[in-house]
Amino acid sequence: MTNVSMTVNGRPVSADVEPRTLLVEYLRENIGLTGTHVGCDTSQCGACVIHVDGKSVKSCTMLAVQAAGCEVTTIEGLANGDDLHPMQAAFRENHGLQCGFCTPGMVMSAVDLVTKNPDLTDTEIRDGLEGNICRCTGYHNIVKSVRAGSNAMKAAE
């Protein structure tokens, strides 16, 4: 067992885990943050996307030990108390989800995407979400949500 410490959503956390523990397992099973989902577990679907030191990564394809000492943000860390993050609110308002399983990853990818480039075309949004798969919506409303979320984030600055 190895002691792995990091900062998750601004809170220092620590747990003894085996080196082979995936970051997503660490977050869900050791830290109890189950908002990050495991979909395919093969780095295809993007349900497990979180931010590590400000960059979106697939937490099923990173070891917890690799993230030791890092600043991690999960879907639980986006909202400010009861106030949803503008991107979360945009997904709700634009019906950007149906079953919602892929949504935590979609939102985390979208926040990283629009933070890097706030003026994206719809094509660029679709390309930027290449690593996230949704089996319900057909993506139309996801793109709409990301566009609205991007505008709301700009307005909030």
Place this chain on the structure above:
Amino acid sequence: MYEFNYHKASSVSDAEQALRNASDGKIVAGGQTLLPTLKQRLASPSDLIDLGGCSELCGISVDGDTVTIGAMTTHAMVANSAEVQSAIPALAGLASNIGDAQVRNLGTIGGSIANNDPAADYPAACLGLGAVIVTDKREIVADDFFTGLFETALDEHEIITAIRFPKPEKACYQKFPNPASRYALVGVMVAKMSSGVRVAVTGAGADGVFRVDAFESALDGSFSASSLDIEMVHLPDLLEDIHGSPGYRENLIRVMGKRAVEACG
């Protein structure tokens, strides 16, 4: 995933030492291929040695006509680097189309080259541009580095530290990606160097990346897409799998090669 011991190396020499001390050690760079491989239990190293803490391996520098990229530089850093975009736009473009945004945030150039997947993009960039692979022990030209399917000239305890790319007069990489995996079904790098044209193909060779001599001499004669309407003599064995036959891939080499020449202008 089988159990393993984990070491976070603080420097290249620290990593090399850990590799020597391990009974069956394996270097992890970005882990975007290695971790899925471990999860499928296709590999069972005794020790995983993580280069993530070796900051000296990360970064991009341009010196005259040479672009040097540290082995731990991520695909996203190469794709977004203003220096690479200006010196070798084909290389920045290639990096921007590897995997997806999340894979590009973790995956590294050194890891990709050391793995030498027959469908990876970076081997075509190295071979096409005539790069030099710098290790902790020596320098290896790309022509000698890629030796077979997932095989390279690296010794057992040798670690890639950087890749040096000469600036081409012009170059373009065209890839026909598998729509599901985004790996190259065929990817062609065409580079007009001061020493002549180089054409490297990934995704198609049964033994990995290779150069197309016939295309190179034809383009040396006349740098135009129509020059590639020739027979590709001396092609190596081409891959045959559920995604495409050798004949299909051979045709794609010509199509992607022509597109690359046209895009070079």
